[in-house]
Amino acid sequence: MAASIHGDSRQCQVDEMFTLLESVDQEAVEDVRKLILDDINSSGSKESWLLPILIDHYFTTRSKQIQDLLFEIRDPQCKYLLERLNDGVRSNNNKLASLELLLYILCKQPYWTHRVVEMPVFTTLIKCLKNMTDIPVLMTGVMILTLLLPIVPVSIARHLTDILDIFTRLTSFCVRKPANTPDVFLLHLHVALYSLFHRLYGMYPHYFLHYIQTQFTKKDLIPVYDEIVKPMFERVRLHPQLIVGSKESETSTSRWRNLETQDIVIECAKLSLDMVEGTWDDDPCPAFTKRYQAIQEAVKSRHNSGSTSQDTSLFPNILSQDTGYILTSLGHEPGSVCSPSVVIGLSTPPQSQRTTPATSFLDTSGHVPSFAGTITNTPMMTPQDITPRETPNITQDDPLSKSSGKGQRNTDPKRPAISLSRGQSIIDPKLTPGLQLTPGSSCVLSPMKTEFTNEPPKGAVKTQPRNAIRALEFETDRPSMDFSKKPLSTQTSLEKGTEGQNNAELTSLVTMDTLNHVVGELSTHENECIDDEVSQITQEDDLEGSFETIASPETQQAMAESVKQFMKKVNRIRFNSLNNTERLAGNESKRYHVRSNSCPPFEEEVSEESDFVTRSISTSVESNQSGPNSNPITVESSITLCDKSENLHKVILEKSRRSRNPSGNSEKISDLLARMAESRPFTILSQALFAPTSVHVCSSCHSKLVGGKHTIHGNEFKEIPMFSTFSPPELLDRQLIVGGDLHAKELNKIPLTSKESVNWTHFGGVPPADEVNILKGQIMLLHNQLMYEQHKRDLHAKRNRRLLRKITQTKTLEEQNRAMVEQRKLHEQEIQNLTVSLRLVQEENQTYKQEKESNTYEDLVKLRTTLQTNKDLEEANIGLKNLLITQREDHDKLKMQWQDSKSKLSNTEKELDILKDQVVYTQKLKEQVFKLQKEVLLMGELQQKYHERLHNQRNSYSVKPDQNYLAQSLKAEKKGLKDKLNKMTSRLQVVENQVTELEKQIQIKNEAIQELKHNLEKGQIIHVDEIKAVNDKYEAMVKVNQQFEAELLTLHSQVDQLTQKCQLRRKGSASQSNSCVLTDSKTSSDWSSSSGGGHSIKSDTDSIKTIKQTTNDDITDTTLISGPSFREVELSEQRPQSHSAHALDSLSLSSQDGASVSHGGSRSSTMCTDSEDNRSSHSNVTTDSGWWEKSTVSK
C-alpha cells in the first residue's frame, strides 16, 4: 500500500516536473534541471528511479530539455542510461528516438563517451545497422559511428569489420535503394556515408582499403563501387599511412595515444580533397604536374587562336583558351605556381600568412615606383602610372605570346591589380613579397593567394577543370552576356561608380551561367569558398576581357576597389539566401527581400574583419584584383569610362578610404549595401558570384572526364552523372536548395489529403506520397547532419584554440629569440671593441718590438766596432809590453854594469884610504919601535941592577916549624867532625822511618779499636736487647709473683677467717694452757706449712723461718714485732724487688705476732679485738697489696 501511495505521489511529482521543465520560465526550468540532475547523480551506483521516467518521457515527447538533461548524467548512471537506450534501440517504436538521443549525447561528448563502445547499446546499434532498411535510422546510426570513430579509435577497432560491413551494405543501398525510401533520404544517407568514408579512410587506411579490395571485387558490388565508392576515393588523397604504416599498427594504441579527437578529425579532413569535408592546411600539391599538363594544352590551343582572339575576346573559345593560358602562365612561373583556381585556398585564414619567397623582377621594377608615386597608398594611383606602360606591352605581347615567358607579359594588365594589392598590404610587410610573386599569375592575387601557390594542388586540380567548365558555360551563354553587360555596365558606372558597374557585369555574366546549370550551380558553399569563387569569377571575367580592357586602367582600378568592397560583404553570405535569390531569379521583389535579409550578417562580418586588418586588406585586394579582371569583360563600358576616369577615380578614392579604415566601414558598407540592394544588378551579381562556387568540385570531376573541354558542348556536360560530379554533401545541398523552395511553396498547397491526421484509407484511395513524413524525416536527418557539423565545428574550435596557443608561444619564443639576438649583437659589439683594442695593443707592441730590434741592431754594430778597436788596442798593448820588457832588461843590465863599476870605484877608493892610513901607522910604529928599543936597553940595565939587589937580600932570611904543626892538627880536627856529622844524619833517617811505621800501627790500632767499639756497641745492643728480654721476663715473673702474693694473701685472709671461726668453735668446747698454745702453734705451723708448701718453696722456707723465730722469741714480741717491721722498711728501701717477699714475711710475722700476742696475753677477752685487728690488718694488707700493685704498675 505504502509503495503504491509513494508511487502515486511520485507520479504526480514527475508530471509536475515535466511541466516545469517545459515551462517558459527559464529559472524554473533551470532549477528543475538541477534538481533532477542532483537526484540522478546522487543515487549512487543504483539506477535512479527518475532515469527511466525521463527516457520514457523523451521517447514520447522528444523534449529538447530532456535531451540536454540526459547528457549531463554522470558516470554510474550513464551505464543505466545506455542500457535504457539499448532497450530503446531494440524496440521498434523508440528506435529512432533513442538513436537520436544517443547521437545527441555523443555530439555533446560527455566524459563517459568512450564507454559507449563497451556497452551493449553499441553492438545492438551495429546489429541494427546491419539489418534495418529505415533510412533515418541508418543515417543516424552511421552518424553515430562516424562520431565515435575518432573519439575511441582503439576500442572501436574491434568492430571495424562490422562497421565496414555496414559501410558496404549502405553504399549498396545508394545504388539499389530499398523499397519505400524517398530518394532524398538516400541523399542524406549518402552524405553520412561520405563522412564515414572519410573517417575510415583517414583513420584505418590499410584496413579499409584491404576491405574494399576484397569486398568490392564481388560482382554484385562492382556497380556500387563504380558509382559510390570510387567517386569518394577520387576526393581523397593518398593516405601517407598506406606507405609507412601497416594493417596491424593502425589499430594499435601507440598510434592513437598522442592524438586527441580533434587531431584525428583534422587528420582525416586533411586527406580529403573535398571542399566540404577537407581542409587545406599545408599539404603539398601532388596533382600539380597533372594539372600543369592540362594547362599546357590549353595554352597551346590558346596560342593558336591568340592573334585572332584579341578582338574577339567575347568568343567562348577564346575565353576558355584564356583561362588555359593564364594557367599556363602560372605554371611557367617558377616560383609561383599559382593559378586562379588557387584562390580557393583563401578559405582558410592561416594560409594567408604564408609567403612565397620567389619574386618576379618585373613586378618589383614596375611596382616600386608606382608605389612611391601614390600619395595615399590608394590602389588606383599606382595602376594609373603603371598601366599605361603595361598596356602596350600586352597588346604587343599578344602576338608574341607563344612562349611561356611572353605569356607572362600578356598577363601584365593584372599586375597593376597586384601592385594595388601590394600597396594596400604594405601594412603587413611580409605580404609584399607574396605580392610580387603573383605577377605572373593571371589571378589577380592578393598576397594570400600568392601564398597558396605553395599548395595549389587541390585547388589547382579542381579549379582548372572548373575553369574549363566555366568556359563551356560561357560558350553557351556568350550571346546573352554580351547583351546584358553593356547596359548594365554603363548604368552602374554612372550611378555608383565602377563598383556597381562591375557588379552588374558580373551578375550579368554569372546569371548566364546559373541559368545554364540551374540545379548544379545553385548550391553554395561556405563563406570561404565564396571568396574563392568570387575571385575566380572575376578572374574568369578578367580572362575574358584581359585583352581588351587594357585601355582603361583607371576604370580597372575603380572596379577593383568597388569589387573589393563588395567582396567583403559578399564573403560571408550564406548560401541559403543565395539559394533563394537564385531560385527566384525571375522574381525581383523577392530577391530584394532576401538580400535585405542577408545584409545584416554582412555588417557583422565586416566589423569582424576590421579587427583583422591584414586579412581584410587581403580580401580587398582580392576584390581589387577581381575588379580589373572584371573590367575586361566590360570592354565597351570601360572605353566609355575612360573619359570619366577622373571622376571615377575620385569616387574610388572615397571608397578606398572607407575600406581602409575598417572601423568606420560598417556604416558605409551598410550604406553601400542599401544602395546595392536597390540596384538589381548587384543581387544578380551576388548570385552569380556564389553560384559558380558550388560548381567547382563537380567541375574537377568534369575536368577528368572531359579532356578537351573547349571542344565539348554544354549539352554533353549535362550528361555526366551526378554522383561522379558532385560530392554527396554538395548533392544534398543542391537538393535542398532546389527542393527547399519547392517544398516551401508546395507545403502551403499541401492538400488535406497529404496531412498526417487524415487517413487516406478512410477515403478508400491509395495513400499519396507521405510528403510531410518525408519532409519531417528530412528535417530530422538534416538536424542530425547539422549536429554532426556542429560537432565538427567544436572540434575545429578546439584545434584553433590550440593553434592560437601555439602561435602565442611561438611569438613569445620569437620575442625571446629577438632578445637573444640583441644580446648577441651587444656581445658581438663588445667582442669587436675588444678585438679593436687588441689590435691597437698589438700594433703598439709591434712598434715597440721594431724599436727594440733597431736598438739592438745598433748596439750590436757598436759592440762590434768597439770589439774591433779593443782588439787592435790589445795588440798594440802587447807590442808595447814586449818593448817595455826588452827595454827593462836592457835597463837592468846597464844598471848592473853601472853598479859594478861604482862598487869597484868605491873599493879602490877605500883601499886607497886604508893604505894611506897604514902608511901613517907604520910610520908611527917605526917611531915607537925606535923609542922602545931605547927603553929596553934602559930596562935591561935596571934589571941587572935588581938582580944584584935580590941576590943580596936572599942571603939575609930564616924558616919557623910550629906553625906547620898547628895547621896539621886543625885539619885533623876538621876531618873528625865531618865523620861525626855523617853518622848523625844516617841515624836520623832510621829514626824517622821508625816513626812512620809506628804511626801506621797506631792507625791500624785505632781502626781496630773503632771496630771493637762498633762491635761493642752491637754487642751492647744485643745485650741490651737480651737484657731487655730478660728484664721483661723478670718483670713478668715479678708480676706473676705479685699475683701469687696477692693470691696468697687472699688465701691467708680466707684461712684466718676460717681459723678464727675454728677457734671460736674450739673455745666453745675446751681450751687451756700452753699445750694448747703449742698445739696451736703447731697447728698454725702445720697450717702455715701446709698452706705455704703449696705456694712455693721460698715462701715455705720463709714462713718456716718466721715460725721458728716466733717460737724462739716468744717473750720479746713487741720488740720483735717492731724489729722485723723496721727491717722490712729497710729492706723495702734497699731492695724494692724483694720488697714484696719481705712484706709478705713481715705480714705473716705480724699475723703470727698477733696470734702470739694474743697467746702471750692469753686474754680471751682481747681475742675479739685481736681478731678485729687482724681483720683490719688483713684489710690493710689487701689494701697494701693493692697499693703495691699500683706502685709496681706505675713503676
Next chain:
Amino acid sequence: MTEERNFRQYYYKKCGFRLEDEVEEKKSVEILSLLKDPFLDVHKLRLFCLRFSLPAMYRLMVWKVLLGILPTSQDSHKFVTDQRNQQYKDIHHGLTVLRRISSQTPEEEILFKMYLLDQGCLPFEETNMRRDPRYSGFLSIARGVCSLTDDRIEQYWISTKFFSYFHQLDEDFQSMVDKTVICLKKEDCDLKLFHHLEQNNVLDYLPLIDWFRGCFGDVLPETSFERIWDKVIGGSQTILIYVAVSIFLTFKRPLLSMNNTDDMITYLRKIPTDCGDRVVNDALEMWQKNGGYLIQPDTDIHIDKSI
C-alpha cells in the same frame, strides 16, 4: 733465598705481567736485602711495610721485629726468643697455678689474661676483667693473630705487643670515627649511601670504635686484615679509616636496599669472607690515592720499646 723466587716469573715477564712482577720482584729483593743485614733497620722495614704488603713468609718475623718482640740484631734472636718463650711459659704457668685458666678457657682469653698478668693488672674477679674496655679489642686482635699462626708463644707475643702498640693510639679513635664520616662523604660520589646511612643512624650504632680497636681482626678475613695490619704496624693507622669507608662502599648496594637500621648493622657485622680482599684492595687504593704511604713513620709513631 733467591732460588725460592717464583720460577714462573721469567715466563710472566714474557707474557706482559711485567709491572706487577717487577714490583713483586723488587719487593722480594728488597725485603731479602733488608733481612740479610745482621742488624735490621727498623725504619726501613717500616717504610717497606707501608709501601708494599709483606710477603707472607716474612710477615711474622718482620712484625715481631717491628713490634720489638725480636731484637734488631739477628744474632741475639735465638737468645731473645728463648727468653720470650720462658717468659711465656712462666706467665702461663703462673696463670695455671692461679687456676685462672684451664684447658677449657678459649685461647684469646688465655692470651688476654696472660697480657693482664704480664701487665700486673689481672683482676681477681673475671667479671671485672670482662668489663675492661680493652677486653673486646684485645680479643678481636688475639683472634686475628690466632688465625695467623698456631704457635702459642707467637700468638701471645704478637697479640700483646700489637695490642699495646695499638693502644697508644687509643685516644685517636674517636677522632678517627669523625674522619671516617668525612672520608665517606668524600668518597661516596652521589652521597646517596651517606644520606641513607645517616638517615638510619647506622654510623652512630655501628661499633666503629670497636672495629678500630680490634683493627678489623675479627671483621675481615685473615688474608685481608693482615695486609691492613702491615700498614698499621708500618705506622699508618689512617688505613683503618679507609677500610671502614671501603666496607661501606663495597656493600653500598645491599645497604641501600635495606631500610632497617638493625638489618644494616647485623649485615655489616657479618662481612662475607669473599668480599674481604675487595674491601682491602679498595681501602689500600683509596689510602694510596690519599697519600697514605707517604707518612714518615719515624718520629710520631714509634713502638714503645720499654713495654
